[in-house]
Amino acid sequence: MDDCIVARGLGKRYGDTWGVVDASFTAPAGAVTVLVGPNGAGKTTTVGMLSTVLRPSRGDAWVTGLHVVRDAWEVRRRIALVPQEARIDPNWTPWEAVRWYLVARGWGLRDAAARAREVLEELGLWEIRGRPGWVLSGGQRRRVAAAMALASEADVVFLDEPTTGLDVEARYRVWEVVRREASRGRCIVFTTHDMREAAVLADHAVLMHRGRVVAEGSPQGLAERLPYRYRVVLTGARRFPRAARVLRLGEATVILYAETRGEALALASEAEAEKTVVEETGFEDVYLAHVHAAGEDGER
Amino acid sequence: MRGLRGALGVAALASRWVVRQPTWLVQDAVLALAFLVILYAWGGAEAARSVVVAWIVSGVWGAGVNTVGQEVGEARLFGLLDMFVASPVTPRQYLAGVLLASLPLLAPSTLLLVILAAPLGALGLVAPSLAAALLLLPVAVMTGLAIAMAARKPTNIAAYTNPVVTLLILLPPVFYPLAALPAWLRPAALLAPTAAAAELARALAGYHNAYPWTTPLLALLAWNAAALAAAKKLIRWGAG
Numbered sequence: 300m301d302d303c304i305v306a307r308g309l310g311k312r313y314g315d316t317w318g319v320v321d322a323s324f325t326a327p328a329g330a331v332t333v334l335v336g337p338n339g340a341g342k343t344t345t346v347g348m349l350s351t352v353l354r355p356s357r358g359d360a361w362v363t364g365l366h367v368v369r370d371a372w373e374v375r376r377r378i379a380l381v382p383q384e385a386r387i388d389p390n391w392t393p394w395e396a397v398r399w400y401l402v403a404r405g406w407g408l409r410d411a412a413a414r415a416r417e418v419l420e421e422l423g424l425w426e427i428r429g430r431p432g433w434v435l436s437g438g439q440r441r442r443v444a445a446a447m448a449l450a451s452e453a454d455v456v457f458l459d460e461p462t463t464g465l466d467v468e469a470r471y472r473v474w475e476v477v478r479r480e481a482s483r484g485r486c487i488v489f490t491t492h493d494m495r496e497a498a499v500l501a502d503h504a505v506l507m508h509r510g511r512v513v514a515e516g517s518p519q520g521l522a523e524r525l526p527y528r529y530r531v532v533l534t535g536a537r538r539f540p541r542a543a544r545v546l547r548l549g550e551a552t553v554i555l556y557a558e559t560r561g562e563a564l565a566l567a568s569e570a571e572a573e574k575t576v577v578e579e580t581g582f583e584d585v586y587l588a589h590v591h592a593a594g595e596d597g598e599r
Numbered sequence: 600m601r602g603l604r605g606a607l608g609v610a611a612l613a614s615r616w617v618v619r620q621p622t623w624l625v626q627d628a629v630l631a632l633a634f635l636v637i638l639y640a641w642g643g644a645e646a647a648r649s650v651v652v653a654w655i656v657s658g659v660w661g662a663g664v665n666t667v668g669q670e671v672g673e674a675r676l677f678g679l680l681d682m683f684v685a686s687p688v689t690p691r692q693y694l695a696g697v698l699l700a701s702l703p704l705l706a707p708s709t710l711l712l713v714i715l716a717a718p719l720g721a722l723g724l725v726a727p728s729l730a731a732a733l734l735l736l737p738v739a740v741m742t743g744l745a746i747a748m749a750a751r752k753p754t755n756i757a758a759y760t761n762p763v764v765t766l767l768i769l770l771p772p773v774f775y776p777l778a779a780l781p782a783w784l785r786p787a788a789l790l791a792p793t794a795a796a797a798e799l800a801r802a803l804a805g806y807h808n809a810y811p812w813t814t815p816l817l818a819l820l821a822w823n824a825a826a827l828a829a830a831k832k833l834i835r836w837g838a839g
Binding site (some may be wrong): 347348350351352353354355367370371375376378379380381382383384385386387388390391395396399400401402403404405407431441444448449451453455532 | 601604607608609613615616618620625661669673674677679681682683684685686687688689696752781837838
């Protein structure tokens with residue numbers, strides 16, 4: 300797969316603070332690339348720079364081979380964006396929003412109408428197509444904004460936390476359309492701080508923390524690189540044994556890591572907690588490993 | 600064709616208020632009618648005629664500054680402006696679309712004034728007023744856009760645009776002729792773009808003007824140049 304996005308040392312400075320320190324990664328075409336990280340990791344700023352909304356303070360990035368600053372106008376012909384918390388105007392209906400957005404992008408009226416119908420149906424918005432934004436829920440208005448970008452058939456679609464605040468069913472529908480668009484050869488860049496969403500959706504995951512890319516690869520591949528295969532999650536932990544790696548999350552939640560299932564079961568039997576769960580490690584542990592390894596003294 | 604679609608698509612979206620909130624149109628027409636009645640009651644047809652010039656000029660100023668400013672402000676608030684930035688839509692197409700969408704607000708009152716201009720003997724004022732308003736439009740749009748882009752909080756944009764609109768419509772000689780001011784004050788009054796447009800309309804029609812048409816025209820052209828320069832500095836379309 301060719302890379303549709305290449306970022307090298309991308310950084311953005313706001314006054315004395317670096318919103319993004321060093322974003323270096325690639326995103327393959329025809330795949331879903333998920334930028335994942337905690338709040339304030341720099342995901343939105345990175346998307347802003349790649350989508351030509353923000354000018355990078357340093358570094359370079361290319362989208363479909365075009366430089367995001369020098370070739371910004373050409374890049375814009377090939378991309379679509381749903382910014383974080385974007386939602387349709389209260390005066391717009393879903394039908395008007397998607398159809399006229401496509402016309403604004405240069406689509407003919409008939410093609411725009413057909414495509415708008417297709418995407419609204421796929422996202423479960425067809426039934427409410429004629430209702431103005433002011434009677435729609437916040438989640439529905441956000442979903443319509445996602446529909447606008449996903450309908451665009453742009454080479455690269457940036458979706459900045461499009462599923463925040465959506466119910467479970469709506470979230471699955473968005474994932475389905477995102478996967479379908481990727482399978483049609485589009486490059487989808489999706490941001491989230493939800494590890495499960497990243498693990499389910501990503502062909503390629505880019506883990507960000509404190510303005511830096513700290514890991515990238517397939518979620519499965521990244522998880523396989525972890526030195527531990529099992530974990531014991533203790534909720535309401537009162538006492539726990541020593542383990543190869545111990546992670547404290549909050550006051551009484553502790554994760555113990557083990558290399559084998561037998562070792563994990565032994566740790567679980569020795570621990571005293573309100574709830575004990577033994578399970579295989581996954582992408583969430585990749586995230587936790589990097590976030591906690593990075594410490595609190597990163598350059599910002 | 601593609602360029603036209605860009606502006607039309609934006610205009611179609613930005614003009615949804617016409618369908619959803621048509622009472623704005625009624626309010627504008629009623630206000631124009633009310634001003635006509637009030638001035639007619641106090642000063643007869645001569646006073647009422649001045650509303651034709653003033654309403655067309657102030658309507659364009661309000662549409663440019665307020666409607667464009669607030670539309671762009673809302674687009675910023677809802678993340679929609681960035682959606683247009685990260686798309687093939689150019690700033691010119693976007694601006695043209697937003698401007699087109701603001702024009703329906705002027706239609707009912709302008710139509711009403713054109714209809715009533717004949718019995719008031721003010722038909723000769725309509726075309727000069729429209730011509731002067733056309734020259735005022737770029738200044739108004741750039742002003743609205745510059746405020747919308749420069750405001751830190753998009754929710755506050757109306758708080759900036761409303762005073763600019765009101766101040767430049769009600770205080771300078773728009774609803775009253777520049778000739779009514781003392782001679783020493785007239786050049787200063789002409790510095791207001793709305794006053795320059797109203798004076799240009801009156802001068803073109805030969806109706807209570809203080810200066811020949813070239814003087815307010817020069818003032819308006821200077822305003823256009825200044826607005827363009829300010830807009831180039833203040834208006835940003837993404838990373839550039």
